[in-house]
Amino acid sequence: VNSFQAGLLMPIGGAEDKTGQKTVLRRFLQWCGGTKAEIVVIPSASAFALDVGDQYCAVFAQMGARHVECLHIHDRSQSNSPELLSRLEGATGIFMTGGDQLKLASLLVSTKLGEAVRCLNASGIPVAGTSAGASAMSRQMIAFGRSGAQPSQRMVQLASGLGLTESLIIDQHFSQRNRLGRLTTAVALNPGMVGVGVDENTAFEIHSDGECEVVGAGTVTIVDGRQLAYTDIYSAKRYDPVQVKGIDVQVLRSGARYLLDPQFDLYERVAG
Amino acid sequence: VNSFQAGLLMPIGGAEDKTGQKTVLRRFLQWCGGTKAEIVVIPSASAFALDVGDQYCAVFAQMGARHVECLHIHDRSQSNSPELLSRLEGATGIFMTGGDQLKLASLLVSTKLGEAVRCLNASGIPVAGTSAGASAMSRQMIAFGRSGAQPSQRMVQLASGLGLTESLIIDQHFSQRNRLGRLTTAVALNPGMVGVGVDENTAFEIHSDGECEVVGAGTVTIVDGRQLAYTDIYSAKRYDPVQVKGIDVQVLRSGARYLLDPQFDLYERVAG
Numbered sequence: 159v160n161s162f163q164a165g166l167l168m169p170i171g172g173a174e175d176k177t178g179q180k181t182v183l184r185r186f187l188q189w190c191g192g193t194k195a196e197i198v199v200i201p202s203a204s205a206f207a208l209d210v211g212d213q214y215c216a217v218f219a220q221m222g223a224r225h226v227e228c229l230h231i232h233d234r235s236q237s238n239s240p241e242l243l244s245r246l247e248g249a250t251g252i253f254m255t256g257g258d259q260l261k262l263a264s265l266l267v268s269t270k271l272g273e274a275v276r277c278l279n280a281s282g283i284p285v286a287g288t289s290a291g292a293s294a295m296s297r298q299m300i301a302f303g304r305s306g307a308q309p310s311q312r313m314v315q316l317a318s319g320l321g322l323t324e325s326l327i328i329d330q331h332f333s334q335r336n337r338l339g340r341l342t343t344a345v346a347l348n349p350g351m352v353g354v355g356v357d358e359n360t361a362f363e364i365h366s367d368g369e370c371e372v373v374g375a376g377t378v379t380i381v382d383g384r385q386l387a388y389t390d391i392y393s394a395k396r397y398d399p400v401q402v403k404g405i406d407v408q409v410l411r412s413g414a415r416y417l418l419d420p421q422f423d424l425y426e427r428v429a430g
Numbered sequence: 431v432n433s434f435q436a437g438l439l440m441p442i443g444g445a446e447d448k449t450g451q452k453t454v455l456r457r458f459l460q461w462c463g464g465t466k467a468e469i470v471v472i473p474s475a476s477a478f479a480l481d482v483g484d485q486y487c488a489v490f491a492q493m494g495a496r497h498v499e500c501l502h503i504h505d506r507s508q509s510n511s512p513e514l515l516s517r518l519e520g521a522t523g524i525f526m527t528g529g530d531q532l533k534l535a536s537l538l539v540s541t542k543l544g545e546a547v548r549c550l551n552a553s554g555i556p557v558a559g560t561s562a563g564a565s566a567m568s569r570q571m572i573a574f575g576r577s578g579a580q581p582s583q584r585m586v587q588l589a590s591g592l593g594l595t596e597s598l599i600i601d602q603h604f605s606q607r608n609r610l611g612r613l614t615t616a617v618a619l620n621p622g623m624v625g626v627g628v629d630e631n632t633a634f635e636i637h638s639d640g641e642c643e644v645v646g647a648g649t650v651t652i653v654d655g656r657q658l659a660y661t662d663i664y665s666a667k668r669y670d671p672v673q674v675k676g677i678d679v680q681v682l683r684s685g686a687r688y689l690l691d692p693q694f695d696l697y698e699r700v701a702g
Contacts, residue, residue, distance in 0.1 A: 234621075234659055260619075260664035268622025268658070298570075298590065301619065301664075316588040317619035318570065347532075347573065347589035349506075350540025386540070387506055392532035392573075 171356035172289030190251030203257030237269035254291030353381030443628035444561030462523030475529030509541035526563030625653030
């Protein structure tokens, strides 16, 4: 197994610029081949998937992508249909929009389409997702939760996401919605995992060799639970504060680099 | 990779007979080698781990095990210590007691000891767990939740367990505490997984070839989400009933057999 085959993973924290410099979306387009890019947009997280899908297709086309198309998915049987799967052929990038990550997961997780997205990413195709589309990249996905800086036992609800990463738990609208508490809670509930909280109009580029870079206007907060020493999350009931020790927190701005041990996550991404 | 190397996994629904026929515990002892068994008891889920550990050691010794010992773990650094790991050498079976599965997971998940238990099971060593010890076998673990027959979005809280199985979500005290709703909710949140609800004084023996058997006084309820056709769990808020379609439910009594596709779960148990 070559640990270095996995494609770029690019969670975006939502509300990225679509009318001005488009820094984040332009970056993704470049990783997908620029004017040679063939992008598939999956807008199924959204309750307004037709409009949202059209909007992203127009933005990528206007920036010069060679081909852009939308997959509209209304039920799980469609996600298992050969017709839909065939439309991923030739894609040089996949983009998942915002909305509700649990809706996206309910339609895609453990279907042929969900597996195809995971395998294409593992084979080298870049995948970006914004807001709900970012959360859904995780195997252990934050489905929803409460705002707040402090962790508490009940402030986060977990579910299975698409599993593009086995070991990162991705959160979004991070500073804007005050989500440090829920991401810390998610890490305390999943010892050994690493939380990635991405601000609005900001992306975290996770490359195949473990090199990561922050792009855009805001920050990315890393909540690293790999050296978790202690948590009393089992005894701190309901919304009482939870104690944690040994969690390493980093706040990174645009241009900052971060090295993930490829053995930690990318190996699993490819091997799975 | 040989799919058939994984050891017996034996979730017990709690409150198993320890003074009469001891049907369930005796079965486990036999799988561990009977009078040649060397059993390691991990009582860390319990708030009274010393007493609970002593109790199980006494029961297994009285039934004829050659050697029984207890691992007492008070913090995660212990779970990474070579001294503790060395005490698993020679074990022919591992037994995890009841208590709080989130306590057990907080102490063991993503530590060397937690990984050792998983690897020993994958290499053929039987592992049983009762109540909390049964729940903690799952990768996607039910940490806690509400009683009730109907699924609702918030009735179950998930966390990472030990990962002895990647694809089964194990619940316990199942009929006694009316937990069909929370197990169905857990499956709806994790499409493609299979829920296993084990009654008190009852075990579900999961063998390396995928053959499963119910043992003991009560029933085992299978909530199979592999063909999940539909769920609106993303839109049915809080404690409103969640719709699900395509979940196959089976209720099985002592002696009943059930075949799990070994490709579905055991492959992942060994390969991981």
